[in-house]
Amino acid sequence: MNLNEIKRYSRQLILPDFGTREQARLKKAKVAVTGAGGLGCPISTYLTLAGVGEIHIFDFDRVELSNLNRQFLYTPSDVGKPKAKLAAERLGEINPEIRVEGIEERITYDNAFELLKGYDAIVDGTDNFAVRYAVNDAAVVNRVPLFHGAALMYEGRAMSIIPGETACFRCVFPEPPPAGMIPTCREAGILGSVVGIVGAIQASEAIRYLAGLEIGLKNRLLIVNVDEMRFEKVRIARSSECTACGEKFVPRPVEEVCVVEEGDE
Amino acid sequence: METLDLRGEKCPDTFVYTKIKAEEMGYSGGGKLKVIVDYPPAVESIPRSLAEEGRGYKVLEVKHLGGRTYEIYIEVPAFED
Numbered sequence: 001m002n003l004n005e006i007k008r009y010s011r012q013l014i015l016p017d018f019g020t021r022e023q024a025r026l027k028k029a030k031v032a033v034t035g036a037g038g039l040g041c042p043i044s045t046y047l048t049l050a051g052v053g054e055i056h057i058f059d060f061d062r063v064e065l066s067n068l069n070r071q072f073l074y075t076p077s078d079v080g081k082p083k084a085k086l087a088a089e090r091l092g093e094i095n096p097e098i099r100v101e102g103i104e105e106r107i108t109y110d111n112a113f114e115l116l117k118g119y120d121a122i123v124d125g126t127d128n129f130a131v132r133y134a135v136n137d138a139a140v141v142n143r144v145p146l147f148h149g150a151a152l153m154y155e156g157r158a159m160s161i162i163p164g165e166t167a168c169f170r171c172v173f174p175e176p177p178p179a180g181m182i183p184t185c186r187e188a189g190i191l192g193s194v195v196g197i198v199g200a201i202q203a204s205e206a207i208r209y210l211a212g213l214e215i216g217l218k219n220r221l222l223i224v225n226v227d228e229m230r231f232e233k234v235r236i237a238r239s240s241e242c243t244a245c246g247e248k249f250v251p252r253p254v255e256e257v258c259v260v261e262e263g264d265e
Numbered sequence: 266m267e268t269l270d271l272r273g274e275k276c277p278d279t280f281v282y283t284k285i286k287a288e289e290m291g292y293s294g295g296g297k298l299k300v301i302v303d304y305p306p307a308v309e310s311i312p313r314s315l316a317e318e319g320r321g322y323k324v325l326e327v328k329h330l331g332g333r334t335y336e337i338y339i340e341v342p343a344f345e346d
Contacts, residue, residue: 185316
């Protein structure tokens with residue numbers, strides 16, 4: 001660790017259970033963040049600040065004005081520009097001690113297994129079911145820990161998936177919601193601070209895991225409700241019938257069910 | 266009757282503009298609103314989203330003008346708060 005790093009990370013180096021060994025583990029880690037949107041902004045920012053050594057941000061989207069109530073890495077003059085590159089550029093300036101790369105690639109069920117290989121963790125900031133299931137299955141098959149999160153309106157969810165050890169996203173949600181439950185326009189609403197909370201929770205789990213510390217969302221689904229400021233942890237379990245992490249892996253791409261077109265991913 | 270021409274807009278922006286217009290009308294005494302859309306999913310989602318608002322909006326009629334174009338007629342009540 002150089003002197004800049006010692007000073008930069010000093011406030012976390014003095015944490016109980018956290019020290020130079022843990023910081024070195026973060027620096028050695030290579031993490032994929034899927035999405036540079038509402039969740040991707042806080043996720044990738046906190047990973048950057050903590051000193052995760054190599055961060056790859058996947059996003060094929062461009063900045064829209066309607067992103068700016070929650071996606072704090074962008075400014076009005078960024079409208080129309082690719083998010084992945086912008087996010088990587090800004091985060092690289094925030095912490096020059098690490099490497100941040102923006103990858104302008106649309107994740108699909110066909111390419112996820114190849115794209116999401118060789119990482120120490122994946123932190124999921126995607127906003128649609130097709131990609132979310134693709135990321136889950138790729139993480140499980142490639143045995144990469146996955147930190148899941150999602151948010152809608154005033155509510156959010158998070159869970160941490162350690163392949164071979166804990167329940168995966170498909171164990172808990174074997175199928176996406178039926179087409180009849182397609183969100184209305186109203187449900188496409190989202191408050192910036194809510195994705196901020198969820199993204200920060202995912203990043204906290206990933207950082208602690210990568211540093212070698214215990215984490216609290218293994219086999220637990222955290223449900224956050226900002227209406228009443230309710231945080232609820234629900235026990236979940238692996239399913240032997242799970243097509244992703246059960247006895248035998250069965251590829252099962254999922255069709256996108258949501259009509260909302262403005263996406264974070 | 267007020268008219269809101271949303272041709273060229275998609276969800277959720279179709280609802281964003283409808284909601285803003287309806288509230289503007291609701292706070293200033295209510296009235297009738299005609300919304301024109303050419304994004305078919307909006308024909309179902311605008312009425313559904315309006316109902317979820319719990320403001321007492323009434324969808325009076327949906328007219329198919331042919332092709333992808335529809336008119337949605339909405340009665341906006343005067344808001345009490």
